[in-house]
Amino acid sequence: MSDAARPGPMRGRRLLVVSTNYAPELTGIGPYATQLAEHWAASGARVRVLTGMPHYPSWRLEEGYRGVWRTVEIRGGVGVHRRRHYVPPRQTALKRAAFEASILATGLLAPPPGRPDVVISQMPSLAGGVIGARLARRHRVPYLPVVQDLMGAAAAQSGIRGGGRAAAVAAAAERYALRGAALVGVIHESFVPGVRALGVDPGRIRLVPNWTHVQGPTADRAATRARLGWPEGAPVLLHSGNMGLKQGLEVLVDTARLAPDVRVVLMGDGNQRDALRARAEGLANVEFLEPAAAEEFTDVLAAADVLAVTQRASVLDMSVPSKLTSYFTSGRPVIASVADEGGTADEVRRSGAGVLVAPEDPATLLEAVRKLAADPAAADALGAEGPRYVARHLSREAGLARFDDLLAEVLPDAQGSPRR
Numbered sequence: 001m002s003d004a005a006r007p008g009p010m011r012g013r014r015l016l017v018v019s020t021n022y023a024p025e026l027t028g029i030g031p032y033a034t035q036l037a038e039h040w041a042a043s044g045a046r047v048r049v050l051t052g053m054p055h056y057p058s059w060r061l062e063e064g065y066r067g068v069w070r071t072v073e074i075r076g077g078v079g080v081h082r083r084r085h086y087v088p089p090r091q092t093a094l095k096r097a098a099f100e101a102s103i104l105a106t107g108l109l110a111p112p113p114g115r116p117d118v119v120i121s122q123m124p125s126l127a128g129g130v131i132g133a134r135l136a137r138r139h140r141v142p143y144l145p146v147v148q149d150l151m152g153a154a155a156a157q158s159g160i161r162g163g164g165r166a167a168a169v170a171a172a173a174e175r176y177a178l179r180g181a182a183l184v185g186v187i188h189e190s191f192v193p194g195v196r197a198l199g200v201d202p203g204r205i206r207l208v209p210n211w212t213h214v215q216g217p218t219a220d221r222a223a224t225r226a227r228l229g230w231p232e233g234a235p236v237l238l239h240s241g242n243m244g245l246k247q248g249l250e251v252l253v254d255t256a257r258l259a260p261d262v263r264v265v266l267m268g269d270g271n272q273r274d275a276l277r278a279r280a281e282g283l284a285n286v287e288f289l290e291p292a293a294a295e296e297f298t299d300v301l302a303a304a305d306v307l308a309v310t311q312r313a314s315v316l317d318m319s320v321p322s323k324l325t326s327y328f329t330s331g332r333p334v335i336a337s338v339a340d341e342g343g344t345a346d347e348v349r350r351s352g353a354g355v356l357v358a359p360e361d362p363a364t365l366l367e368a369v370r371k372l373a374a375d376p377a378a379a380d381a382l383g384a385e386g387p388r389y390v391a392r393h394l395s396r397e398a399g400l401a402r403f404d405d406l407l408a409e410v411l412p413d414a415q416g417s418p419r420r
Helices: 030-042 093-109 126-139 151-157 163-179 189-197 221-228 250-258 273-279 294-303 323-330 343-351 362-374 376-393 396-410
Strands: 014-018 046-051 070-075 078-083 118-123 143-147 184-186 205-207 236-240 263-267 286-289 306-310 334-337 354-357
Touching: 014 030, 014 126, 030 046, 030 078, 030 118, 030 396, 078 093, 093 126, 118 126, 118 163, 118 396, 126 143, 126 163, 143 163, 143 396, 151 163, 184 189, 189 205, 189 343, 205 396, 221 294, 236 250, 236 294, 236 323, 250 263, 250 273, 250 306, 250 362, 273 286, 294 323, 306 323, 306 362, 323 334, 323 343, 323 376, 334 343, 334 362, 343 354, 343 376, 354 362, 354 376, 362 376
Parallel strands: 014 046, 014 118, 046 078, 118 143, 143 184, 184 205, 236 263, 236 306, 263 286, 306 334, 334 354
Antiparallel strands: 070 078
């Protein structure tokens, strides 16, 4: 039975979702906010979303939204209220603060009309968290923030210029956004200590892991490689997603410099793309691709030999990349160049679909690539664990059901008629 045909416990509820990112953005938290809102709308809820203008991961406003200050769209039965904000082309602590401040100002000055029954916000956006908390207090309704990243830790760990000074300010904003929440969702258990340190009672923390928001590959792998110009004889190491500071993607360019026979593909966009291009100048085996369209995304992932997830050595507990769910779905082995004690390493170990190597170490990363390339059967077997892990733990249905449970917990009469 489809969502639209199934009478859901949220029927008639008025839900407000606050998320800086939303469709048509295809990476990061945008797809999760979109699928949540559309799921609840299909279940009979009256859903409004307060969001920004599409800009991620390129950190440039999409062409159709330039010059637009305020707009309302209907997407998938959801009323999407967009507000203009500053978009910094390069990341510094000061520019990030201006970005957050502009979202905070426009969101608080012009929220969607009406009184919701509950406010849900997606956080890595500090402004989104504060807006959600303020609007919930204004209307005296439950507030449910979902922690996708810890920005205070991110400022300290990611290497952004001025990040150390910004960490205390970011943590204060997170503390404000989280301490008064009815419940706090976290996408990985590695975030729990950080959330507790912000003053949240552990009894109010709930685990709501991200799910895979893409379909499995369908195209012939050899045909996709041929279309992309990837010869069969050269191992392809691919990274997909945001090209930001915390990813530490320099390690992939440096790996390519050590191994002219290995093709390194960076697919996506982000504020470090130009710097990475400059670093890769003169390397014929480094290729930059625009983000793949949704209908071919996992086909491109599956055409690679190995998928890379990288983070700076300092990144420990502030982020678990959403790209992992797509990587696992593709069925290719993952090499994680990340800190061994972080949440990303935990997730790769749990999946059984990848190997861990020391972060910021191109020689060690190259050794792992060569080992997988030398044993295609072992690489295929490792990659095959990804879809199995997705089926067991990361299905869309299971992910959405966890959020339904979260709402039902703070709206105890959710199975009945809407509260007055």
